[in-house]
Amino acid sequence: MPTTYEPIATTTLSTATASVTFSxxxxxYTDLVVVINGLYSGTTxxxxxxxxxxxxxxxxxxxxxxxxxxxxxxxxxGTDGISLGSxxxxxxxxxxxxxxxxxxxxxxxxxxxxxxxxxxxxxxxRNTAAITSVTFTGxxxxxxxxxxxxxYGIKAA
Amino acid sequence: MATTYEAIATVTVGSGGAASIEFTSIPATYxxxxxxxxxxxxxxxxxxxxxxxxxxxTTSITxxxxxxFATSVGSITxxxxxxxxxxxxxxxxxxxxxxEVYIPNYTSSNYKSYSADNVDENNTxxxxxxxxxxxxxxxxxxxxxxxxxxxxxxxxxxxxxxxxYGIKNS
Numbered sequence: 482m483p484t485t486y487e488p489i490a491t492t493t494l495s496t497a498t499a500s501v502t503f504s505x506x507x508x509x510y511t512d513l514v515v516v517i518n519g520l521y522s523g524t525t526x527x528x529x530x531x532x533x534x535x536x537x538x539x540x541x542x543x544x545x546x547x548x549x550x551x552x553x554x555x556x557x558x559g560t561d562g563i564s565l566g567s568x569x570x571x572x573x574x575x576x577x578x579x580x581x582x583x584x585x586x587x588x589x590x591x592x593x594x595x596x597x598x599x600x601x602x603x604x605x606x607r608n609t610a611a612i613t614s615v616t617f618t619g620x621x622x623x624x625x626x627x628x629x630x631x632x633y634g635i636k637a638a
Numbered sequence: 639m640a641t642t643y644e645a646i647a648t649v650t651v652g653s654g655g656a657a658s659i660e661f662t663s664i665p666a667t668y669x670x671x672x673x674x675x676x677x678x679x680x681x682x683x684x685x686x687x688x689x690x691x692x693x694x695x696t697t698s699i700t701x702x703x704x705x706x707f708a709t710s711v712g713s714i715t716x717x718x719x720x721x722x723x724x725x726x727x728x729x730x731x732x733x734x735x736x737x738e739v740y741i742p743n744y745t746s747s748n749y750k751s752y753s754a755d756n757v758d759e760n761n762t763x764x765x766x767x768x769x770x771x772x773x774x775x776x777x778x779x780x781x782x783x784x785x786x787x788x789x790x791x792x793x794x795x796x797x798x799x800x801x802x803y804g805i806k807n808s
Contacts, residue, residue, distance in 0.1 A: 486643040491669075491807040516670065518742035522696045535653055546703025547713030547770070568774055571742055576674040593753040593772035599702045599713070601770055627707060631669070 485638075489513075491631040497522065497623035503632045504614040508580035510634030515615070517572040520565055520627025523621035527563030529574075531586065531612045539607050561600045563617060565628070568596030579612040585620035586612060641774030645678040649800050651759060655680065655793035659786040661802045666745045671782065673739040674798035681791030684764045688761035690739065690773065691785040692750070698776040707767040717789060722756025722769030726791060729748075731790040733760040734798065744781040749774060 490503050521527055543556040563572050576592035588604040617630065643678045668762070675704055699719045705712055724735045735758035744750060754771035786800060
């Protein structure tokens with residue numbers, strides 16, 4: 482049986498770090514999956530960017546959240562949404578059809594921090610370029626040591 | 639290239655039902671675990687919570703859940719081991735709830751965070767819908783066994799199934 486779900490890269494932080502990048506992502510897969518597991522010290526959400534494009538207006542999202550204050554659904558510009566909490570959390574994202582060069586890119590993500598909130602996000606990057614790198618940034622703090630970042634590739638055939 | 643996404647074990651409930659679904663002696667050779675289940679239980683109601691446990695225990699587990707029903711939405715922490723609703727005896731015949739539970743770094747010495755997505759649609763206006771769960775087992779022990787049980791019901795019914803997958807990051 483052909484292998485259709487492959488690890489591309491993984492890193493485990495040994496010290497608190499503000500930014501992690503997976504670069505030189507090949508176009509040989511159909512979809513990408515990112516799994517982040519760990520701790521984040523920031524008081525605001527972390528975020529991600531593709532291909533070093535830091536222009537916030539190129540990104541947008543819609544989300545629904547459950548948290549101590551209740552529930553909400555809203556939308557905004559940017560890619561804020563990485564929340565791991567102070568007790569350890571998990572952020573999982575699916576990046577569909579990332580290597581095509583004709584469509585904008587859509588990301589489905591799940592935020593999981595039992596101490597703070599649970600949510601589902603849909604992101605849009607308004608750029609037709611193939612995704613070749615993704616950077617995760619702790620906007621107001623660091624990803625703490627022991628936090629793991631793993632990038633998987635999924636092949637449709 | 640080595641296979642990195644493997645089925646470890648599958649449980650299928652037989653005609654007598656089963657009080658729990660158990661995965662034991664989970665090898666430590668993977669990075670992450672994923673459980674995919676389709677289940678229904680015998681509670682005399684339309685739904686019940688399905689509960690997760692680790693290493694034979696039920697303590698030190700907390701969660702935050704977001705649910706959407708036919709006409710309402712909410713967020714709770716009151717059933718700390720819940721990973722969502724399971725269709726029960728009064729639900730539409732032949733309907734089973736489906737779910738995925740993802741557990742990264744299950745052998746690490748850090749606390750274990752997990753994610754669950756659950757659906758329990760049965761074509762009624764009752765409490766069926768979807769659940770998103772952020773869970774945390776505050777233990778530094780490696781996960782070696784996982785149990786799924788019911789909150790009020792006493793058994794999963796025949797044809798309930800669950801599969802445990804192991805995922806390697808290298």
